[in-house]
Structures are given as structure tokens and as C-alpha cells.
Amino acid sequence: MSAPFDLNDDSVVVIIGTGAGGGVLANELAQKGVSVVALEAGGRYLPEDYVNDEWESFGQLAWLDARTTSGDWRVAKDFSGLPAWIVKAVGGTTTHWAGASLRFQDHEWKARTTYGDVQGANLLDWPIDPREMDDYYTKAEDKLGVTRTGGREGLPGCNNYKVFEAGAKALGYKDVHTGRMAINSAERDGEQACQQTGFCFQGCKWGAKWSAAYRDIPAGEATGNLEVRSRAHVLKIEHDEGGKVTGVLYADADGNQQMQKARIICVAGNSIESPRLLLNSESSMYPDGLANSSGQVGRNYMRHMTGSVYAIFDKPVKMWRGTTMAGIIQDEARHDPSRGFVGGYELETLALGLPFMAAFLDPGAWGREFTTALDGYENMAGMWIVGEDMPQETNRITLNHDVKDQYGLPAPNVHFDDHPNDIAMRNHAYKQGAAVYEAVGATRVFPTPPYPSTHNLGTNRMSENPRDGVVNSHGQTHDIANLFISDGSQFTTGAAENPTLTIVALAIRQADHIAAEMGRGNL
Amino acid sequence: MTNTNATLTRRQLLSRSAAAGAAFVVGTGYVASTSAAWAMEVQHLQPTTMATLIQMARDIYPHDHVADEFYAAAVKGYDSEENAETVEAGIAALNAAAEGKGYASYIDVGWERDRVDILRSMENSAFFQAVRGGLVTGLYNQKAVWPLFGYEGESYSQGGYLNHGFDDINWV
Numbered sequence: 001m002s003a004p005f006d007l008n009d010d011s012v013v014v015i016i017g018t019g020a021g022g023g024v025l026a027n028e029l030a031q032k033g034v035s036v037v038a039l040e041a042g043g044r045y046l047p048e049d050y051v052n053d054e055w056e057s058f059g060q061l062a063w064l065d066a067r068t069t070s071g072d073w074r075v076a077k078d079f080s081g082l083p084a085w086i087v088k089a090v091g092g093t094t095t096h097w098a099g100a101s102l103r104f105q106d107h108e109w110k111a112r113t114t115y116g117d118v119q120g121a122n123l124l125d126w127p128i129d130p131r132e133m134d135d136y137y138t139k140a141e142d143k144l145g146v147t148r149t150g151g152r153e154g155l156p157g158c159n160n161y162k163v164f165e166a167g168a169k170a171l172g173y174k175d176v177h178t179g180r181m182a183i184n185s186a187e188r189d190g191e192q193a194c195q196q197t198g199f200c201f202q203g204c205k206w207g208a209k210w211s212a213a214y215r216d217i218p219a220g221e222a223t224g225n226l227e228v229r230s231r232a233h234v235l236k237i238e239h240d241e242g243g244k245v246t247g248v249l250y251a252d253a254d255g256n257q258q259m260q261k262a263r264i265i266c267v268a269g270n271s272i273e274s275p276r277l278l279l280n281s282e283s284s285m286y287p288d289g290l291a292n293s294s295g296q297v298g299r300n301y302m303r304h305m306t307g308s309v310y311a312i313f314d315k316p317v318k319m320w321r322g323t324t325m326a327g328i329i330q331d332e333a334r335h336d337p338s339r340g341f342v343g344g345y346e347l348e349t350l351a352l353g354l355p356f357m358a359a360f361l362d363p364g365a366w367g368r369e370f371t372t373a374l375d376g377y378e379n380m381a382g383m384w385i386v387g388e389d390m391p392q393e394t395n396r397i398t399l400n401h402d403v404k405d406q407y408g409l410p411a412p413n414v415h416f417d418d419h420p421n422d423i424a425m426r427n428h429a430y431k432q433g434a435a436v437y438e439a440v441g442a443t444r445v446f447p448t449p450p451y452p453s454t455h456n457l458g459t460n461r462m463s464e465n466p467r468d469g470v471v472n473s474h475g476q477t478h479d480i481a482n483l484f485i486s487d488g489s490q491f492t493t494g495a496a497e498n499p500t501l502t503i504v505a506l507a508i509r510q511a512d513h514i515a516a517e518m519g520r521g522n523l
Numbered sequence: 524m525t526n527t528n529a530t531l532t533r534r535q536l537l538s539r540s541a542a543a544g545a546a547f548v549v550g551t552g553y554v555a556s557t558s559a560a561w562a563m564e565v566q567h568l569q570p571t572t573m574a575t576l577i578q579m580a581r582d583i584y585p586h587d588h589v590a591d592e593f594y595a596a597a598v599k600g601y602d603s604e605e606n607a608e609t610v611e612a613g614i615a616a617l618n619a620a621a622e623g624k625g626y627a628s629y630i631d632v633g634w635e636r637d638r639v640d641i642l643r644s645m646e647n648s649a650f651f652q653a654v655r656g657g658l659v660t661g662l663y664n665q666k667a668v669w670p671l672f673g674y675e676g677e678s679y680s681q682g683g684y685l686n687h688g689f690d691d692i693n694w695v
Contacts, residue, residue: 197685320675354674366655374586
């Protein structure tokens with residue numbers, strides 16, 4: 001059914017990347033009858049291919065191309081070549097994500113107005129009215145089958161959740177539940193329900209968790225309007241003398257370079273690769289890279305304020321049994337500056353297997369302080385902290401001309417320094433997370449440092465004024481009308497919530513806009 | 524993995540071996556536990572070097588309920604032509620540090636805390652960091668080690684944990 005398009009067909013929309021942004025956009029456009037070629041750097045893996053073994057799966061799915069790091073974040077020391085833990089595969093990081101699907105709070109769309117002038121932060125309001133997103137969020141929740149929305153039941157609570165819930169309630173938290181998850185709590189249109197198998201990060205072998213890899217991509221292909229080319233790594237975006245983009249140069253599965261012409265190009269390669277591609281596409285007309293008249297391409301990199309809290313009890317928990325992210329405390333997500341920081345954070349249960357716990361609990365640590373923690377693995381419960389971090393101009397993706405990737409192109413360097421607001425929020429969250437577990441008898445708690453980033457945001461941000469950002473409210477670049485950004489790099493600010501639902505909602509909205517503009521003859 | 528030589532009795536083994544620390548014996552081309560519970564052939568490293576490396580591995584990530592054979596398996600890969608020179612030099616430096624503190628060699632240091640002091644003094648060396656980093660996967664990614672920590676791993680083959688105790692906690 002998949003439609004093959006000619007390399008010289010300049011009527012197609014080319015989408016670079018097939019994750020939550022690109023994969024959804026590809027399907028949505030295909031459903032509307034638009035011809036789409038989606039280029040995906042990774043291979044195609046389906047539930048039968050996923051491996052429920054942490055390191056083996058990491059080798060199968062993780063994006064491991066050359067990258068470098070700098071800045072004061074601990075990831076730069078512990079995982080200097082792995083700033084982000086994201087996926088190189090058809091479906092992108094929707095293979096790996098845990099499934100948490102939360103709407104932004106209204107005030108988070110207006111961070112500059114709500115939080116005021118935070119020193120050192122490059123805050124800006126999104127050029128979107130929160131009410132305009134309501135319908136798109138509903139469409140996204142229905143697409144993803146999000147629990148606790150649209151009449152869908154919540155998932156049952158696993159052991160890790162039960163410990164977390166008991167501690168949360170003992171502490172007086174009210175907004176505590178098993179989450180709004182893009183994981184089927186019951187069979188749905190022939191899709192499996194969750195079997196509490198764990199290994200959500202390694203790809204759901206039941207297909208019970210939404211992933212573009214086996215939902216939106218095949219649905220789009222079935223229309224006959226979408227061709228997905230896997231192992232097609234885009235190297236450069238080309239433009240004409242008028243400044244419009246005209247096609248993309250990519251390396252195919254055999255390493256041969258191909259040029260695919262395009263009517264419209266949508267970049268959805270994640271917040272590291274998308275700005276890198278714009279920067280690597282510099283030309284005499286655009287010496288600072290494409291769509292970069294503002295100088296904001298690659299800047300304002302956000303990764304969410306993260307961290308984890310693990311705790312050991314005197315009795316078994318067996319946290320690895322069941323969904324990886326099994327519940328949430330939302331009471332701290334509010335904006336309440338009396339806590340000593342602006343914005344808020346969510347607490348979400350998280351479980352790692354023994355191999356990843358050894359790698360991530362306290363990277364680089366050794367000796368009995370560390371090993372006695374792992375000795376308590378069976379009695380361990382865990383949670384992840386995810387909160388709004390401050391956009392900073394100096395946190396950015398740049399080209400590292402000293403390190404080249406397998407195609408000879410400069411590798412991306414990811415620079416990140418914590419903002420004082422991020423640190424204050426993390427310390428508050430560590431304290432609250434520890435209190436949750438201590439309330440149910442934890443004998444030892446671990447304020448665990450951030451992992452390589454899974455939420456990569458903001459490096460081609462939306463702005464009302466072209467001076468302040470890279471794209472307008474539809475993800476269309478301010479500088480080049482037929483060039484769009486379709487992933488989390490559009491985010492003006494990060495909010496406290498896991499970003500996938502918002503990326504999906506924005507992709508549905510962008511598809512409406514592109515199709516309408518094509519219909520009007522404007523694109 | 525380690526080779527457990529079932530044909531070698533404890534008495535035969537000990538009669539052909541020399542003690543290396545309290546936990547190990549070494550002979551020509553092999554390292555074994557003093558109890559003869561396991562033995563490992565070595566081809567490129569000195570057997571005493573391998574015994575020292577196993578002790579070093581345990582001192583970096585000590586788990587009293589994890590037997591030496593798992594640590595031996597975790598470092599067995601260093602017994603290769605390409606690694607031998609680096610490892611011999613690294614262990615020689617470790618022994619030199621022990622001698623500097625008045626011991627005959629690293630493996631002759633009786634108390635773990637004294638061995639750890641020696642390791643701390645060289646923890647920023649490339650050799651130490653390579654051994655430590657390798658152990659993170661070499662030790663903890665051994666499937667045979669997982670049950671010793673209670674970890675059950677995958678459940679897909681059994682239909683998931685839904686009917687296998689995902690919510691069986693009884694104390695909260």
C-alpha cells in the first residue's frame with residue numbers, strides 16, 4: 001500500500017523524522033490526501049523485534065551517533081558522549097517513551113507573563129491561546145488512547161505505585177493516581193491491553209502503548225499517500241535563489257547520497273538533530289544556517305528539570321513488575337513561588353531493571369555505599385521528577401567542528417548549565433520525594449542525578465515576534481514559508497508535563513494548517 | 524564464562540597450586556577458588572594478575588552474596604592479547620601501591636578497607652576507571668547474577684506480570 005514517490009517529485013511534503021511530531025504529522029497529512037515522503041534515519045522495528053533486556057535493547061534502539069557535551073550538568077561528566085537517551089528508529093522515541101500524557105496547565109502557555117522577568121532566563125509566552133489547544137488535546141488523547149480521558153479507565157496500580165500512593169497520601173497529597181497514560185487499560189479497536197510486563201522503555205511487545213511505529217505510520221501508509229524511507233539520514237536541506245527550500249540531501253540505507261525534491265519540508269528530528277540540520281544547511285544566502293535570522297536556532301535548549309528518588313524498605317517491593325511509569329503526584333505541578341522557585345514539577349513512579357539501576361543510580365560511584373544500595377534492589381521503590389526548566393540562551397546545540405559523524409558532518413555539542421531556578425526546584429523535589437517514601441518506612445533514600453535527556457525541547461522555539469524565535473504559532477519558520485518545524489524543538493517553554501501529548505497535539509494542528517494553506521494555494 | 528573443571532578434585536588442585544591471597548589459588552595457566560568450586564583458564568595474563576584483578580573487581584563492587592566466579596566472569600575479557608599489556612601494567616601499579624604501604628602485594632592485604640584505600644589512591648587512573656566502567660555491565664548485566672538480587676527480568680514469555688504478582692505487595 002505504501003506509495004513510492006519519485007526523487008524528482010517536487011509536489012510532495014518531505015518530513016524528516018517519524019517520532020511523536022513527524023510520525024503523527026505524516027499520518028495526519030496522508031489522511032487528508034497530501035502526498036508525503038517521510039525520511040527516517042533509523043530502521044524499522046516492530047513489537048516482535050523489541051527486546052526485553054535493557055542493554056540489548058539500548059543497542060538496538062538508541063541514537064548513538066557522535067555527540068559531545070559541555071556545561072555544568074552532571075550528564076556531561078557521567079555520560080559525556082550521550083547527552084540524550086532517544087531513539088533512532090521508525091516511530092522515533094515513541095518506541096521508548098513511558099506513555100505519560102499530560103496537558104499543559106493554562107498558565108504554562110504564558111510563562112513570561114506568569115513568572116515575570118526571571119534573571120538569566122529567556123522566558124517568552126507561547127503565541128498560542130490555551131483554549132485553542134483544547135480540541136487538539138482531545139484529538140491527541142483519543143488518538144493515543146490516553147487513560148483517564150475520554151471515558152477510558154485508569155490502569156491498575158503495581159507494587160511500585162502502591163508504595164508511592166501510600167506515601168503520597170500519608171503526606172497529604174491529593175492529586176495522586178495511576179496517571180493519564182497512552183497505554184491501553186482495556187482492549188481497544190483490536191489493540192491489546194497492558195499486561196504489566198514492564199520494559200515500557202524498550203518498546204511495548206504487546207503494542208498496548210501508543211507508538212507511531214505501529215499506529216500512525218502504518219495507518220498513514222495504508223492511505224497510499226505516505227512513503228516512509230527508513231535508514232535515510234538527512235544531511236542537508238537545499239534551497240533556491242528565492243530562498244524557498246526545494247529538497248533534501250540524504251544518505252540512503254546503502255550510504256549513497258540521494259536528493260529528494262519537496263514542495264514543503266517539515267523538520268522533526270528532535271531538539272538536537274533539528275537545529276543541527278538547520279545549522280549544517282548553511283549557504284551563502286543563509287550563512288548562519290536556515291531560518292536563523294533571529295540567531296535563536298539551537299538556543300534555549302531545555303531538558304526538563306529532572307532527577308529521581310529511589311528508596312529502600314525493610315520489605316520487598318519488586319518495582320520492576322508492571323508498567324515502568326505507573327503513577328503520578330500532581331500536587332507540586334502548580335506555580336507557587338512561595339516554594340522558592342517559579343513553575344512546578346510532577347512526581348511519577350519509575351522502575352529500572354538491575355542493569356540500568358547499576359548504571360544510573362549514582363554514575364561513577366563504587367564501594368560499599370553503592371553496592372549496599374543495589375543489595376536492596378528487591379526492596380526498592382522509585383520515582384522520577386519532571387519539572388519546568390528555564391530556557392537560557394546559552395544552553396544550546398552548536399556544531400562541533402572537531403568531531404565528525406559517520407557522514408563527515410560536524411557533530412552536535414549539547415551545552416547545558418542548570419539555572420538557579422532549576423536547582424531550587426530539584427532540591428525541593430528531592431526533599432518531597434524522600435518524604436513520600438519516608439512516610440511509609442523507607443530505611444534509606446537516594447536523590448539520584450538526572451539521566452541523559454529524554455525530553456529535549458526548545459531549540460527552534462515558537463515566538464510571536466520573528467526576532468525572538470525560529471517559528472510562528474504553526475511551527476512555520478519565520479524566515480522560510482515552506483519550511484516547518486514539527487517536533488519538541490518548537491516549544492517556547494517546557495511546562496512541567498511530559499511533552500509527547502503536546503507534540504502530538506501540535507502536529508495534528510500543524511497538519512490542519514499545512515493542508516489548509518496548500519488548499520488556498522499559499523504553500 | 525568460567526570453566527568449572529569437574530575432573531579436578533580439590534586435593535589435586537591444591538597440590539598443583541600456590542595460594543594467591545585468601546580466596547584464590549593459582550597454577551600454570553589457571554586461577555581457581557581456594558575451595559576449588561571453580562577454576563578459570565588464563566592464556567594471556569599471569570594467573571596471579573587475573574587473581575588480583577578478580578579481587579579488585581570485588582573490592583570495587585563488593586556484594587557478599589555474589590560468589591567470586593561472577594566477578595571472574597566479569598573480568599575474563601581482559602585475558603586477551605590486546606589487553607594483556609595494559610592489564611599487567613595496571614595490576615603492577617596496584618601492587619606497587621600496596622608495597623608502598625608495606626604489603627607484599629595487593630592481594631595480600633587482609634582487610635577490604637585497606638585495599639579500598641589503595642584503590643582510592645588510584646581511582647582517577649585510566650586503568651581503574653576502565654575496570655570500574657567495564658564492571659557496570661560486566662557484572663550487573665550477567666543474567667546469572669540477576670536472581671541473586673531478586674531481579675526477575677523479562678516476563679513477556681510468561682504473559683507479563685499481570686498474573687504474576689505485579690500488585691502483590693502486602694505491607695502498604
